[in-house]
Amino acid sequence: MTAPRNDLVRRPGEPADLVIRGARLLDPRSDLDAVRDLVVRGGQIAEFAEAGKAPKVPEAEVVEAEGLLALPAFVDPHVHLRTPGDEHEEDLETGTRAAAAGGYGAIVAMANTKPAVDSAAVLGSLRERAERDASIPVGFVANVTRGMAGEELTEMAELRDAGAVGFSDDGLPIASARVLRRALQYQLLAGGVIALHEEDPELSGQGVMHEGEVSAVLGLAGIPAVSESTAIARDCSLALYEGARVHVQHLSARASVEEITRAKQAGVQVTCEATPHHLTLTDEEVRSLDARFKMNPPLRTEDDRQALIDGLRDGTIDCVATDHAPHSLEEKEVPFEQAAMGVTGLETAFAALHTDLVIPGTIGLELLAERMTSGGEPFGIAPPTIAAGAAANVTLIDPELEWVVGEEGYESRSENSCFAGRTLTGRVLMTVAGGQVAFRQRSFAMGVAG
């Protein structure tokens, strides 16, 4: 076994000294679910104490957290930070701030930038910028193929040495089975999971939404569910044959969940993710022809949504990923067919899933916490835990606070949220990421111990 790598980068900062008083501490990995005081010293979780009995820690900030919920900070395996190339939509500073505002303590950034992250030079410069601009730890994936053209492999071994946490051409599928097979073989040398955007471009064609009743009514070209599920079936077969490890991104359809179930039973080393929007919305939203509901893969039917929820519950789906995809206003203020695909998601992920799945009792809070913190594992990022001695990765949430999405603007540079205007219940008030306080709601008062 080689030593665990840490390829995450972030801006250096002050290690946190905190006394978080009276929060409900919930960690799905350590069976912790109790109201306690939590002491963070020098960026590490130092000790727990009976509620109200925490020792006075000189210089520590005291956070009055009665009635609040403290979870391990979330990990998002799928974020578009748009840097380099589209900094007007997002950059490392705004993107990580948005992530911290959503309770994230670490994120994995995709590589479909301009230029794409297909060389150690681009990766290196990105990591340098992250050391200056990122308020939470960021892992960068590199491309599988040069220029994301799907033809020639990148120098995966060198990219891995340069700090790539994995590989992905996300945004585009790897259409050629031959090219993907070579990449899977090469993984034996380079290491690093290959994260796959699963779609058959031939079947998706010019599609702009889910193919079904709604697309028939609207006269919009559809993207059939089989475009995704047949690609998953192909790639899982290849991964099994080559003994390679793959991570399937943004599952959207029942048929896809079924393919993953079969693959896992057959022993394929596969993990997968689903997004908050696919878990809470359906193609009915598209009836409005509002481009805020345009993304790829598209919102599908209620039956697909139910299959995703079941998959999340039974572990077929390993983690929640936002696929946070910022777009400028002018790319969305156009007719639906012309609009760019993608929605933001970092700032609303927990609140949307808490409101639509946890409060109605569809899934438990503990399960949601588990699935929102395990997203780094395929990329070698250990899940955060609330335990003495661990680095402080804690998100503090008011589970009852209602807020209107977008009413106070966004931390992200872009506004293309599919939850804009919705009243959600549960809001992140503070995030400690990798031992540093990365985010604090403006309205969240605090005091310093004397």
Place this chain on the structure above:
Amino acid sequence: MKHLLGIQGLRRGEVERILDRAESFAEVGKRDIKKVPTLRGRTIVNLFYESSTRTLSSFELAAKRLSADVVSVKSAGSSVDKGESLKDTVSTLSAYDPAAIVIRSPHAGAADLVSRWTDASVINAGDGKHEHPTQALLDVYTLRRQIGELDGKRIWIVGDVLHSRVARSCLLAFKLMGAKVTLAGPPTLIPRGVEALGCEIAHDLDGLGDADVVYALRMQRERMSESFVPSLREYAVRYQIDSRRLGPRQLLMHPGPINRGVELAPEVIDSPQSLIATQVESGLVVRMAIIYELLAGTDRERPDRGPAPAEPPTIGQPA
């Protein structure tokens, strides 16, 4: 009614009011002076992002018959060609304070978007493959004049439903007026899930004899290269409406332009059952009626001019 964005969402009563008004405009059309002064001094903008002969000319003439000032902007050669966004074009044109904007766009939902960016009434003259409500209304008008109310009538829409905004709007309109609709065509050209709109689906014309009305759709030649049909020849063999398939009591409609010898055999186009020329004629009066309804209709709220005057006291009626 402020806008006409689609048949979806219209009530039967609203459709009937428009059709009744079109009847009265048809009377005006028989006079020597075909113009009415209703919209004198008001401006109507036709914003066409797709080429169109019959729809654009029909809208222009309809506006002129109502004495409106008309400006038609076509995409070729305009600022639209220079990459201006729809939103910017609409705000530019809105500076003329138009009473109505008539828009045709290759993209679904364009009319709806325009209605959010302007104070003018917006008329959808075709948005992508989504809706073409004025066509559907003129078709209902044409049929109503021919055979009366559509309740219980059986209408077959035959051909390339997948790529047809006319099919969608007509299906909705015919159903709204009480007809039973069947969509017929090759499985590749019938959109998956369309039966959710409450229609029958047929992949052959064996049952066509039951239809009171046969509505043929345009079959575009490029569909072959996209593998929707193997050849126009095979399409014609299976789906062409010819004198063998069209019974003497059945009516024939087509939104135009026709591909002679593809979806329709020449002999049925000019047959007495064909309403194709009448459809074009109806287009003018129905579009006049639509414009009138939106800009001068009695039930229209006019926030710009204060509340509508109170109803005059009725005379000679018991209180």
